[in-house]
Amino acid sequence: MNEGEGGVGVVVVGHGMTASQLLAAGQAIVGPGALDDVVAVDAGVGQTPELVAALARTIAAVDRGSGVLLMVDLLGASPCTCGLREGSGRRLALISGLNLAMLLKLASLDRSRMSPTELAAACADSALRAVSVRAAEEMR
């Protein structure tokens, strides 16, 4: 790890305006602090030169030497493939299936002490547990 360089940078990417809206919701829940330096990139309807440029710029900006966690909504879709391409050559881990649980978990993790892959694994664990099917009466 490159200690003391601010830890792993995080970019959240989603179709439409989902990335910025989901990040705003996460920040509102956890309050000031843990998610302040996370950057959202709204992908709109798909791959455009603007999206490519925004991802390249953002990934480069958040990488402080400890690598980057790329959080995307849909595996294999443009925000994902584009992000991976623009992040190639960096110490980058990908997590797909972006949801609020994942962001809340991220807020509780120490990004100066974990690698991008470790962060992705911890977030995935929480996100998977957050998907649950129960009959309403079981929730009472």
Place this chain on the structure above:
Amino acid sequence: MNKAQEVAEEVEIVNPLGLHARAASKLVSLANKFQSDVFLTKGETEVNAKSMLGVLMLACAKGSKVRLRCVGVDAAACNEALVKLVRAGFGEL
């Protein structure tokens, strides 16, 4: 060196919105200020009260009764602070 102790208490969720995300965030943040392990039980489900998702998993509405259990050297202070927060409706009353 203080000895680890266990303190448990049943509390009722009193705020109209129940243990929703922002309330859970307050509970978890406060729990994490203490060294003790903190558990929350509703029915037969016990979760780690230092985990946001754990707390949310209990899906507590207003009127839900939960058991708060703190285990550690600062269990008494931890229990007192958390019970106070829950009884104050997470500052929403």
